[in-house]
Every structure is written in structure tokens, then in C-alpha cells.
Amino acid sequence: MRHTLAVLVDNKPGVLARVSGLFSRRGFNIESLAVGVTENPEISRMTIVVRGDDRVLAQVTSQLGKLIDVISICDLPSSESVDRELVLIKVSADAITRSEIMQIVDIFRVKIIDVGTETLIIEVTGNQGKLRAIREMLERFGITELVRTGMVAMNRNTKTVNGDDT
Amino acid sequence: MTDATISGAKALIECLHNEGVDTIFGYPGGVLLPLYDELYDADIRHILVRHEQGAAHAADGYARATGKVGVCLATSGPGATNLVTGIANAYMDSVPIVAITGQVPTPLIGNDAFQEADITGITLPITKHNYLIKDVNDLPRIVKEAFFIASTGRPGPVLIDLPKDITTDEIEFKYPETVRLRGYNPDTKVDTDAVKRAASMILQAQRPIIYAGGGVIISNTSSELLKLAETINAPVTTTLLGIGAFPETHPLSLGMLGMHGTRYANYAVQESDLLIAIGARFDDRVTGKIDAFAAQAKIIHIDIDPAEIGKNVRVDLPVIGDARGVLQLLLSHLREKQGKPIARSGAWLGKIDAWKNKYPLQYTPSDTVIKPQYVIKEIHKACPDAIIVTEVGQNQMWAAQYFQYEHPRTFITSGGLGTMGYGFPAAMGAKVACPDRTVIDIAGDGSFQMNSQELATVVKNDIRVIVAILNNGYLGMVRQWQELFFEQRYSHTELTGSVDFVKLAEAYGAIGIRAEKPSEVPSAISEALAADRATIIDFVVDPTENVFPMVPAGAAINEILEQEVTG
Numbered sequence: 001m002r003h004t005l006a007v008l009v010d011n012k013p014g015v016l017a018r019v020s021g022l023f024s025r026r027g028f029n030i031e032s033l034a035v036g037v038t039e040n041p042e043i044s045r046m047t048i049v050v051r052g053d054d055r056v057l058a059q060v061t062s063q064l065g066k067l068i069d070v071i072s073i074c075d076l077p078s079s080e081s082v083d084r085e086l087v088l089i090k091v092s093a094d095a096i097t098r099s100e101i102m103q104i105v106d107i108f109r110v111k112i113i114d115v116g117t118e119t120l121i122i123e124v125t126g127n128q129g130k131l132r133a134i135r136e137m138l139e140r141f142g143i144t145e146l147v148r149t150g151m152v153a154m155n156r157n158t159k160t161v162n163g164d165d166t
Numbered sequence: 167m168t169d170a171t172i173s174g175a176k177a178l179i180e181c182l183h184n185e186g187v188d189t190i191f192g193y194p195g196g197v198l199l200p201l202y203d204e205l206y207d208a209d210i211r212h213i214l215v216r217h218e219q220g221a222a223h224a225a226d227g228y229a230r231a232t233g234k235v236g237v238c239l240a241t242s243g244p245g246a247t248n249l250v251t252g253i254a255n256a257y258m259d260s261v262p263i264v265a266i267t268g269q270v271p272t273p274l275i276g277n278d279a280f281q282e283a284d285i286t287g288i289t290l291p292i293t294k295h296n297y298l299i300k301d302v303n304d305l306p307r308i309v310k311e312a313f314f315i316a317s318t319g320r321p322g323p324v325l326i327d328l329p330k331d332i333t334t335d336e337i338e339f340k341y342p343e344t345v346r347l348r349g350y351n352p353d354t355k356v357d358t359d360a361v362k363r364a365a366s367m368i369l370q371a372q373r374p375i376i377y378a379g380g381g382v383i384i385s386n387t388s389s390e391l392l393k394l395a396e397t398i399n400a401p402v403t404t405t406l407l408g409i410g411a412f413p414e415t416h417p418l419s420l421g422m423l424g425m426h427g428t429r430y431a432n433y434a435v436q437e438s439d440l441l442i443a444i445g446a447r448f449d450d451r452v453t454g455k456i457d458a459f460a461a462q463a464k465i466i467h468i469d470i471d472p473a474e475i476g477k478n479v480r481v482d483l484p485v486i487g488d489a490r491g492v493l494q495l496l497l498s499h500l501r502e503k504q505g506k507p508i509a510r511s512g513a514w515l516g517k518i519d520a521w522k523n524k525y526p527l528q529y530t531p532s533d534t535v536i537k538p539q540y541v542i543k544e545i546h547k548a549c550p551d552a553i554i555v556t557e558v559g560q561n562q563m564w565a566a567q568y569f570q571y572e573h574p575r576t577f578i579t580s581g582g583l584g585t586m587g588y589g590f591p592a593a594m595g596a597k598v599a600c601p602d603r604t605v606i607d608i609a610g611d612g613s614f615q616m617n618s619q620e621l622a623t624v625v626k627n628d629i630r631v632i633v634a635i636l637n638n639g640y641l642g643m644v645r646q647w648q649e650l651f652f653e654q655r656y657s658h659t660e661l662t663g664s665v666d667f668v669k670l671a672e673a674y675g676a677i678g679i680r681a682e683k684p685s686e687v688p689s690a691i692s693e694a695l696a697a698d699r700a701t702i703i704d705f706v707v708d709p710t711e712n713v714f715p716m717v718p719a720g721a722a723i724n725e726i727l728e729q730e731v732t733g
Binding site for chain 2: 072
């Protein structure tokens with residue numbers, strides 16, 4: 001089972017190494033990890049997608065909680081949160097296939113951000129389902145390069161992942 | 167003092183004073199020159215070890231003997247990496263130490279400078295937390311945090327990496343009064359509901375057993391444990407690190423459980439219907455085959471570290487919190503419900519007593535060759551109040567089995583990491599911390615040779631420890647496994663002819679005593695106890711003696727190998 005964790009950490013050097021090192025030495029599998037600073041410049045937020053049953057999730061959460069630089073950990077169930085990922089896809093495109101690809105891009109409401117004589121670069125933002133769908137559509141043209149940011153996620157409504165010790 | 171500035175080195179000394187540090191175990195080096203220059207006049211006892219590993223273990227032994235934070239100090243590069251085993255050892259056994267390492271000057275970090283090692287990177291997985299100081303103004307805060315983190319919650323080692331330029335930079339010194347760490351709050355509130363549920367589970371149980379670990383000793387909960395056991399009339403077994411948490415002379419004591427635990431402790435666990443784990447972590451040396459461990463029992467797990475809950479076994483009721491607070495609350499709930507000791511049916515304790523009588527710890531005594539178990543019993547007879555420190559292997563198990571421990575912090579051993587070479591420097595640290603106590607390192611000839619260089623340290627600093635070497639000429643525990651599981655192919659485990667330990671002791675200016683016959687054992691011990699210097703006793707013991715009972719690795723803990731005993 002996949003779990004999405006929002007982890008608030010001190011925005012300090014070495015924190016990413018502490019977190020990723022913990023995952024590797026405890027044998028937890030990270031599916032993706034995205035990190036960036038929050039509205040508070042002292043705090044960074046990691047969105048970590050892990051695969052495992054409830055026991056694994058409990059271990060991941062409590063082991064992460066032991067890291068001094070980790071401020072809070074919040075499980076984001078997909079029913080109560082929204083998630084997005086940005087992907088850049090470089091796809092082969094010649095004069096014949098280009099228009100067909102552009103149609104797909106229109107249907108998915110994504111963007112072409114670079115056009116070359118033999119390739120296009122497409123910027124896709126969306127949830128995991130949309131990313132999978134467009135990738136499947138583009139595969140037959142030949143995807144020559146693909147880069148993903150990793151998923152970010154947020155609670156719906158007023159609920160926040162609050163790290164302040166109030 | 168507000169106007170004047172002081173160097174980072176001096177500031178560090180001030181910080182250590184503020185933390186009440188009276189002793190440091192250390193070894194100087196290039197980048198530590200400014201700090202050592204300050205230490206020259208400082209009112210802190212610095213004990214110069216002969217290898218940095220000795221410093222880390224000594225700080226560890228100091229901490230375990232007292233509960234205070236132990237401090238070790240090493241230079242950059244190889245000095246720092248030599249601490250690594252000691253830090254890992256302290257991490258596995260939750261021992262509060264602060265390790266301070268020198269580092270190359272900040273502009274050189276990352277340049278593969280002379281004696282540079284990324285010690286914060288190296289120790290990331292084996293410290294509770296670590297720091298690289300990049301600005302001298304952070305130094306007081308970092309030292310304050312380091313001591314706070316090391317000694318609170320589940321204790322553990324914290325490393326501070328100190329670049330040379332930080333020690334010479336100037337700072338307006340002010341020691342912070344409080345610690346503010348957003349991501350660390352060790353004050354766990356005891357969950358009252360969970361404790362209430364624990365109380366009712368205990369009252370319902372027919373065959374309860376308490377399984378006490380090192381956490382009981384760390385949290386100074388021994389007297390509450392004794393009250394709990396007597397209140398609920400439940401037997402108590404301890405882990406290796408829990409030895410001393412419960413008096414082994416008490417009728418409810420079952421001694422140690424697990425691979426080399428008593429048969430009655432293991433049988434009791436297997437037949438219990440309620441296992442009350444306190445400050446213990448269900449290590450594989452305790453549980454054996456995990457699916458078969460306490461299979462009939464409901465499990466209450468009391469621990470300060472939420473990550474230990476459900477890590478190895480399924481737990482029916484977790485109680486997160488400091489063992490002492492939890493047990494105090496539990497006792498008051500039990501008293502409310504039940505004014506006097508629980509009159510449980512006598513069948514359970516009767517069954518256990520029958521096991522105790524039928525399956526005592528046993529070995530074959532001898533008049534001609536010294537049995538290692540006999541040595542331990544004689545040491546116990548001569549000084550039952552000693553602090554016993556051990557190396558790792560057969561010596562450790564015999565020391566755990568045959569010395570009857572009554573008090574916490576009297577048995578100091580490397581449990582989790584199983585570090586050969588730990589005992590002697592740890593004994594040195596314990597003796598420095600408790601100079602009025604008798605401190606004895608129960609050693610093997612293999613383990614002792616891993617840190618025997620510290621003989622120079624104990625002689626030079628008049629640290630009067632006794633090393634009792636159970637010299638069987640083998641890496642005995644490995645030899646035992648080769649005998650039992652590898653068709654007696656003793657591949658590279660024979661150590662005979664390594665060194666004459668008596669001459670080795672004398673070469674360092676210590677006293678060396680050899681005992682070759684059982685009749686010489688008591689006099690050798692009393693001679694060592696009366697000695698005016700550090701002393702090694704070389705007990706030449708039966709090389710074929712094995713540690714029993716034994717649960718083979720991977721077997722259930724009631725699948726026990728035992729030896730034939732005669733005489």
C-alpha cells in the first residue's frame with residue numbers, strides 16, 4: 001500500500017541525508033521524495049511516498065520522529081488530500097507525428113515548452129493517474145528522456161500540517 | 167565578562183563546566199592543539215588513553231556506572247574514526263555519551279585535507295544526533311543541546327565535530343539556560359488510559375511474567391520494578407542489559423532469558439499468558455524464533471521509544487513513556503483496585519519453582535582444571551558488591567549467569583553491538599566514576615587483547631581495576647559454535663601462545679597473577695583485591711568448557727541445548 005507523508009524538518013544542511021539514510025538503513029522503500037522550503041524559511045517540507053503495510057508505516061513514522069531535525073510527520077490519505085507532480089517528457093517528434101502529439105497535449109491540457117526539429121519537451125502537471133495516462137499515450141512516439149519532481153501533497157480544507165510547537 | 171571575548175576552545179571548556187563534566191577521556195592531535203592548550207590549565211580531569219576506542223568505551227563505562235553523561239575527545243580523521251566502534255556501541259545500548267572530535271579548519275572541509283574524515287557523515291546512523299560547528303557563536307547552544315539530547319528520552323551518543331578555526335575564533339561567551347528544539351521533546355506524558363488497561367490485563371492474567379530490560383536501569387526504576395513484582399506476584403526475568411534491575415537473590419527472580427538464559431526463565435516466558443515488557447526491545451538473542459516467542463501471551467510493552475513498539479513482535483498494549491513514571495502510575499492503579507498482593511493461584515509460581523529445581527544452571531566442577539564458572543562464583547563470593555564489567559563472548563555469558571547481581575549499575579556489558587575489547591576500557595571508565603567501588607573486568611584472552619594498550623592508562627592514572635581473564639586459549643564462543651554447528655572445524659579460533667599476560671601486566675607496571683589450579687583461584691582473587699595497583703589475573707581455564715544452556719540461533723527459546731553434568 002502506498003502512503004504519502006508530509007514531513008516538516010528544520011531547514012538545515014544535512015537533514016536530507018539524515019532522512020534518506022534512515023530509509024535506506026532500515027530497509028524502507030521510498031517511491032518518491034520532494035523537498036522544499038515552506039512559508040517559514042526555517043522549515044522545509046518533505047513529501048515522501050512510501051510503500052508498505054500499516055506496520056511499515058508505523059515504523060517509518062516513529063523512526064522519522066526520532067530524528068532531532070524532524071518536527072512533525074503527517075500521513076496524508078488520498079481521500080483527504082490533493083497531490084500533484086510535475087514531469088518533463090522529451091518525446092521524439094517529426095513533421096508527421098508532431099501534430100498528433102500536439103492534439104494529445106491539448107486533450108490533456110498540458111504544455112509544450114520546447115520544440116526542436118526532432119523532439120518536443122512537454123510539461124505535465126497532475127496527479128499520478130494523469131501522469132500515467134499521458135505517458136502511455138506518448139510512449140509509442142518514443143520518449144527519449146523523462147524527469148519527475150516527485151509528488152507533493154496537501155490536506156484539503158482548513159486542515160494544515162502544522163509544525164509550530166504551539 | 168560580558169565585554170571580553172574568549173576563544174572557542176575556552177568557551178568549550180566553560181560549556182563543559184556548566185554541564186558538570188569532571189572527567190574527559192581523550193587523545194590529542196593537530197587540530198585539537200588550541201583546545202588541549204586550554205585543557206592544560208582547566209579544572210577538568212583529562213585521562214589520556216592509548217587508543218581513541220578506549221576513550222569512547224571509557225566514557226560509556228563512566229556513563230553506565232553513574233547515569234551521567236560520559237565525555238570523550240579525539241582529533242580529526244583517524245582519531246575520530248577510532249571512536250566509531252565506541253559510539254556505535256553506546257548507540258545500541260542507549261548510553262549517554264558526548265563525543266567531541268576535532269575537525270580540519272572550515273575552509274579546508276571537503277578538500278580531502280590532511281587528517282580529514284567526514285565524521286558527522288560516518289556517525290549519522292550510530293548517533294542520536296550529531297553536529298558540525300560552523301560558527302563559533304553556535305558553540306554554546308550546540309554543546310547545551312548535545313548534553314540535553316544525550317541524556318534525555320532514550321539516551322544515546324551525540325557527536326560534536328569541532329573545526330580547528332572554531333577553537334581559535336573569539337566569542338562573547340554566554341551559556342544558554344534553556345534548550346529549544348522544535349523536533350525534540352523528550353517529556354512524554356504517560357497515557358493514563360493505557361496504564362489503566364495494563365492494570366486490568368495484569369489483574370486478569372493467570373500466568374504473568376515481567377521481562378525487564380536496560381530501560382529499567384537507565385530510568386532508575388528498580389525499586390518500582392521490585393514493588394510491581396511483589397504487588398502482582400509475578401516472576402521477573404531480565405535481558406542481558408537488564409541484569410541488576412531486579413535482585414537475583416529474590417524468590418521471584420528468574421535471572422536472564424534468551425539464548426543463554428536460564429531454562430526456567432525461557433520456559434516461563436513460553437508458558438506465560440501475559441508478558442510485561444519494560445524497557446526492553448525484543449532482541450533476537452532474547453526472542454529466538456520470533457513467531458514462537460511467548461506465543462500464548464498477551465504482550466504489554468512499556469517503552470519510552472515509540473519506534474520500539476511493534477518493531478519485532480506484535481504488541482497487545484503499548485504504553486509509551488518513561489518506565490519510572492509508568493510503573494508509579496501502574497502501581498497506584500493496582501493499589502486502588504487491590505489493596506494487598508494479588509492472591510494468584512499458586513499453580514503458576516509452583517510450576518516455576520519446579521522448573522527452577524529441576525533445571526538449575528549447572529556445570530561439572532573439577533579439582534584439577536579451573537572451570538570458568540567456578541571463577542565467577544568465587545569472584546562473587548569474594549566481592550558481591552563489585553561492579554562487574556565484561557568483554558564479549560563466553561566470558562560475558564558466564565559473568566551474566568554465575569554472579570548474582572543485586573543492584574542496578576553493577577553489571578556493565580556490551581549487549582547490542584557485542585563489542586570485543588569493550589570491557590577493559592569500560593571498567594576503567596567505571597572505576598574513574600566510582601573510585602571507591604571494586605571494579606572487575608571479566609575478560610577472555612581474545613577480547614582483552616583488543617584493548618590491552620589501556621594498561622598504560624590505568625597504571626599511569628592509578629585506576630585500580632582488576633582484569634580477570636578466563637584464558638582458554640580460544641575465541642571461545644566462536645569455538646563453541648564451531649564445535650556444535652561446524653563439525654569441530656576450529657577455523658582460526660585458537661589463540662594459544664598469544665602472550666604471557668602476567669609479563670604483559672608487569673611490562674606496563676601492573677600486577678600480574680596466574681592461577682592454573684582450582685585451589686589457586688580464591689587466593690588469586692584476594693591478592694588482586696588487596697593490590698595497590700591495577701591487576702591482571704590470568705585464570706588458565708578449561709579450554710573445552712562451553713556456555714549452556716543454549717538456544718541455537720533461530721530456534722524457539724524452549725528448544726534448549728544442555729550439557730551432561732557429572733559430579
